[in-house]
Amino acid sequence: MARNIVDTLEPRKTVPATLLGISLGVGAGSLVAASVSALAGYFARRVVTPEERRTGNSMIREVVTDHEGKLWVHFAKDAETNQPGPCIFLTEFDACSIRLSAPEEVPGKPKIVARKIERVYRGSLEGVRRGYLSGAVYEHPADLGYVAEDVVVPLEGGDGPAWLVEGTENKNVWVIGVHGRGARRNESIRALPALTAMGVTTLLMSYRNDGLAPSAADGRYGLGDTEWHDVQSAVRFAKEHGAQQIILLGWSMGGAISLQTADRSELASEIDSLMLVGPVINWVDVLSHQARSNRIPQSVGRFGQWLLSNKAGRWVTGQAAPVNLKRLNWVDRASELKHPTLIMHSRDDEFVPNGPSLKLAALRPDLVTLRTFTKAGHTREPNVDPQGFEQAVTNFLTKRIAARATL
Secondary structure, three states, rough: OOOHHHHOOOHHHHOOHHHHHHHHHHHHHHHHHHHHHHHHHHHHHHHHHHHHHHHHHHHHHHHHHOOOOEEEEEEOOOOOOOOOOEEEEOOOOOOEEEEEEOOEEEEOOOEEEEHHHHEEEEOOOOOEEEEEEEEOOOHHHHHHHHEEEEEEEEEOEEEEEEEEOOOEEEEEEEEHHHHHHHOOOHHHHHHHOOOOOOOOEEEEEOOOOOOOOOOOOOOOOOOOOOOOOHHHHHHHHOOOOOOOEEEEEOOOOOHHHHHHHHOOOOHHHHEEEEEEEEOOOHHHHHHHHHHHHHOHHHHHHHHHHHHOOOHHHEEEEOOOOOOEEEOOOOOOOOOHHOOOOOOEEEOOOOOOOHHHHHHHHHHHOOOOOEEEOOOOOOHHHHOHHHHHHHHHHHHHHHHHHHHOOOO
16 A cells, blocks of 8 residues: 555656655655554454444345245345355344345346345335345344343443343253354354253353443453453353353354453353354464455554554554453463363354364364364354254263263
8 A cells, every 4th residue: 555655656856866765765664654553553443343333245236026925135146145044134233134044046147146034123124235244143032932031140340131041951051152243142042942952041141342231441352351251250140040060152252252261260160161153262363364354464464463462552452451362372272271162163264264273173182072064154153054053062062961960
């Protein structure tokens, strides 16, 4: 970007050549430095700043009615709109929320992909031209027929709304759902078929900066370095309400949060095990991947990481404290892992590559059970292969409950 600006400069003919060379050299260096700093700062801020407005880039071409009277949304085909499995379509501020089927081809229209409207949660598509697609296809446990009690988990910053789905034969086994960055507690609803079949109790929690729980003082994500305090509060809540065995279910950044809770919490000994879906095992790897995906130069990406992890960067990112990226790297810290862990991660995850998950599983086969998926985008494993997802969860929980019974 800076190079293009410099290349357009036209020197004045009256300026001596020697001075021109010096001034252009200094000017170009300043422009490059300023551009690198600005882009790195923007990158770092985006990583830790919750998005209040998400307009999305999935383009609607038209809404059509088939011969059975069913409504279909035709999208411009791209990697996002053509991802396998059902999804939910959301518009700015989540004003419109519509559950859609898996994608289907449209005969004679190779640049279009169709998804059937399965349920309108709220809003209307009238006048809507674009939005974003999420894999969290259900808005409330009742959408799958489950009874959920509204409860409040006391967090450091105030009350955190949560849903409690009470178990049956294994009601004293609690699974705490920890959603990912930019998501909410409904992300874990997709796991309820497997969890309720096992008769366990499920707590779907909220935490700081997710739009439901109170925001942190600085209004910034800690990438797991701070949010674990709220999960610790959920563990305490579970213990106070009869939990005898606690398993954390973390999605994406929720995986990073769960790992930090199990490592740093004073209640870590109360946590039996972890189940992680598309987890962030190493933030440096994710940030580097995101920089490459967005065509950000490697040097700029590294500077962005430096801003996130050093005190001097707080003036740019708005963080109250830097993020300790080394502490969040579980490939390097593999020997410190203490809890049995199920990792479910797609080889086709375009947002959080599964390389670190594979490495951690290879380094700690004594504790890590790895279930890989294909064709699923980020945290879309239960959408694309619900049977495989449920089987992985069921097998892991069966072993953990049996292990507890032998103590």
